[in-house]
Amino acid sequence: MYRCKKCGSEHIKDKEMPRTGKIMTYTRLHEPLPGFEAQAPLYLAVVKLDNGARILSQIVDSPDEAVKTGARVKATVRRALVDGDSGQIVYGYKFIVVN
Amino acid sequence: MARSRAYVSSVGMTSIADHWEDSILDLAVQASREALRGYPNKKPDQIIVGNMFSAVGARQEHLGAMLAAALGLAGTPAFKVEAACSSGGSAFNVGYNLVRSGAMDSALVVGVEKMRDLEPEDVSLALAMAESAEYTQFVGATFAALNGLLARYYMEQMDVSRDELSAIPVIDHANAVTAQHAQFRKEITPEVVSRSQMISDPLRLFDCAPVGDGAAAVLLVNDNAASGGRRKLAEVIGGKIATNDFTIYERDDMLDFKSTRLAFKGAMEQAGLAPAKLGMVEVHDAFSVVGALSLEAMGFSKRGHGAKDAKAGRYGRGSELPINTFGGLKARGHPVGATGVYQIAEAYLQLTDQAGKNQVEGVEYAATQNIGGVDTTSAVHLFGRAA
Numbered sequence: 001m002y003r004c005k006k007c008g009s010e011h012i013k014d015k016e017m018p019r020t021g022k023i024m025t026y027t028r029l030h031e032p033l034p035g036f037e038a039q040a041p042l043y044l045a046v047v048k049l050d051n052g053a054r055i056l057s058q059i060v061d062s063p064d065e066a067v068k069t070g071a072r073v074k075a076t077v078r079r080a081l082v083d084g085d086s087g088q089i090v091y092g093y094k095f096i097v098v099n
Numbered sequence: 100m101a102r103s104r105a106y107v108s109s110v111g112m113t114s115i116a117d118h119w120e121d122s123i124l125d126l127a128v129q130a131s132r133e134a135l136r137g138y139p140n141k142k143p144d145q146i147i148v149g150n151m152f153s154a155v156g157a158r159q160e161h162l163g164a165m166l167a168a169a170l171g172l173a174g175t176p177a178f179k180v181e182a183a184c185s186s187g188g189s190a191f192n193v194g195y196n197l198v199r200s201g202a203m204d205s206a207l208v209v210g211v212e213k214m215r216d217l218e219p220e221d222v223s224l225a226l227a228m229a230e231s232a233e234y235t236q237f238v239g240a241t242f243a244a245l246n247g248l249l250a251r252y253y254m255e256q257m258d259v260s261r262d263e264l265s266a267i268p269v270i271d272h273a274n275a276v277t278a279q280h281a282q283f284r285k286e287i288t289p290e291v292v293s294r295s296q297m298i299s300d301p302l303r304l305f306d307c308a309p310v311g312d313g314a315a316a317v318l319l320v321n322d323n324a325a326s327g328g329r330r331k332l333a334e335v336i337g338g339k340i341a342t343n344d345f346t347i348y349e350r351d352d353m354l355d356f357k358s359t360r361l362a363f364k365g366a367m368e369q370a371g372l373a374p375a376k377l378g379m380v381e382v383h384d385a386f387s388v389v390g391a392l393s394l395e396a397m398g399f400s401k402r403g404h405g406a407k408d409a410k411a412g413r414y415g416r417g418s419e420l421p422i423n424t425f426g427g428l429k430a431r432g433h434p435v436g437a438t439g440v441y442q443i444a445e446a447y448l449q450l451t452d453q454a455g456k457n458q459v460e461g462v463e464y465a466a467t468q469n470i471g472g473v474d475t476t477s478a479v480h481l482f483g484r485a486a
Contacts, residue, residue, distance in 0.1 A: 005344075017366065024257070024348075028300040029240070029249030033227055034220045036239030042161050046248055046348040054348040055247075057240050069255055080237060 019075040021049035024060065026067055034094075035081055043067050045097055062097035071097045104322035105199040106332040106411035108446035109137020115313035115432030117215045123150075123157040126314035127166050127211040134207060135170070136315035137330050143318065144175035144203040146170075149190030149210040149292035150436035152225045153179075156213045158416055166209060183229035184385060186210065186477030187315070187439025188340075189470030193482070195338045204324040208441030211314035213428035222310055226435070229472045231346055242434040243307060243386075243457040245347060247299030250388040252353055254301060257403030260390075261301070266304050266409035267382075267390040267422075267427045274416060275426025280441075282311045288413075298356050306387040308433035311358035317336055317447065331451035332485035336368030336464075337444045339363075340478045347473045354403075358477035359468060363397045366466075366479045374398060378462035379449060381442035383470040383477075384428045393468055394422070397479075422458050424449060439469035439478060444481045 002008050036042060037052035043059035045067075059067050060078060073095040079091035113126050117325055121129070121230025124431045127148065135143075146160040159165070165178030180190035187210030194206035214222055226242040227235070235245065269289060275281035287305065295304035319428045325332060341361035350357070367374065380399070384390030391405030399420060400408045408414065414422040425431045425445050428438060446465040448454045 025248050025252035025353075027251060027302075028245040028297075029247065030297060030299065031220070031223065032239040032244070033239065033241055034224055035234060039239060042244075043238055044238060044244050044248065046252075046353075051178055056235060056240060056348050057345065058236055069251070081239075 016052040019051055021047045021073055023059070023067070023069055023071045023073060024048045024054065025069055045095065047073055053061060058094045062096045066097040074098050100341065103199055103201055103323065103334040106140040106320050106325050107317050107335060107443065107447045108320045108332050109134050109318045110258040110447050111316040112280045112441060113314050115311040115434055116243040116279045118312040119215070121312070122429055123153055123159055123211055123213045124165060125168055126213070126312060127162070127209050128169050130211070130314035130316035131166065131170055131209055132206060134318045138205070138318050141205070141324070142172055143175065145194065145197055145206040146172065146175050147190045147194050147206060147208045148177070148179045149187035149208065149440055150179055150212060151181060151183055151186050152228065153213070155221070155225045158215055160223060161345040162211070172280040180475045181253040181436070183194055184435045184471045184472030185471030185476045185478045186465065187434035187441070188480065189439065189476065190477050191439060191443055191480065192338050193342050195325070195335050196466065198319045198321045201321065204219040204251070204321055206319045207316060208319060208440060209314060209316040210437035212434035212436040214310045214434060215312050228390050229475070234346060241299070242276055243302060244299045244389060247302045248348060249353060249473060250302050250306070250386065251300070253392065254286045255346040256354065259403070259406050261293050262289045263406040263410045264306065264391070265289040267384050267387050268292055269417050270409060271384065271423050274457060275430035278425035278431055281428045281430055282309055282424070285393050290351055291455050295307050298461045301388060302388070308385045311432045311434050313437050315430060317440060317445045325346045331453070333447045333482050334485045335480060336372065337366035337481035338479070339365035339369065341414050343367065343475050344474060354392060355473040356392045356477070357446050358474045359393050359396040359470065359479065362477045363466070363468065366481050368373035370481045373480060375469060377420065377464050377466050379424055379465045380460045381424070381445055381465070381467040381470050382422050382427060384423065384475060385433060385470065389473070390427070392474070393470070396428065397466070397476070421459050424459055425456065439467070442467040442469060443480060450484050451480055
């Protein structure tokens, strides 16, 4: 966001997000986008972080039974994607269910 | 410039199918010629093409000029309008505003998409461009996955059952049986939906609109261009586009289709029409859950009741408010950039009593609702019989 949708201010500052939250909703995707085939079937979730902010992320390293609405999750760093044969290996955040 | 009334005076549609032997231009020309036959010896002042990903699907851009030249109309102002799956409705909205303002007296609006020349994973990649490359494509989420997230949220928050969610696809398929241009013309049962292949849990194959090729064209005219002739006209009485927060999860309420709500409200105010007067709606059911939430956003069903009402018989043929009279996105088909124009062509056929076996008897007013992304852009238009 470059301008606040409420007041129109352009004074936007980055803010560090909490690394924990809970699953608002999730899906199990059988055919992800090209490049993500090795991760299929892929759990994706809308995670509501502990400060109320919501993001879309993969749920990894969690037993199937543990992935459900309301489950508590914590962020971790993982390889996100590989940009072709000669591009970067990009890292990003994914989430693990915690008990 | 004085405002004028605007009308759809003729339409053209290809069937929606695997058009292996037709190029994107062939399809656009076929639909255009049919629409222009209703406008003999005249040339449209403007050509507008609605299309989402011709660059990927056909390795072709610059569709406006290309179509104009192919129709023997080189010289005509022409361009493409893109707003993901609402490209068709958005292109029409531009034409509507040009024509009713008097800036142009007539406009040919053509929606076209070639999807079937791509491998399935490349269709997925193309559709994913409706969503954020940095945040959504980045996590491997397909467009179906986003709708899967929405579907689970809808079912859990609003206590909607599997069979209730299946009701709109069932209505669509029943209506498409007698629709000549529809892609899938077989009735289905709720069991067919719930037994179909899982795509992105809980969405199954039959919750999702199919992939296909097609083109639809409509000719817009104002009072200056409409005079004379025995053409059947449908009046465009309102039309608005609205947008939403770009990613579904940043929205305060994922179940509030704000774009559709605002576009519908704006169009209805523009038309001065009471909702009870609407006799049919062409709803954008790219996924069953999207159809249900669209009906709620337009106020036809209370919050959480779109799918339930469909299951209870509210929206089928012969009901008080029939939807998707030729099969909607699920059964008529969804060549993405073309869909909005198909909806409008269908509304035109209904209001001019040319809908054959799909005719909604005596319908006076029709609404069309065309979405890009997950209600990220919504283009709503309203039509009535010409006086």
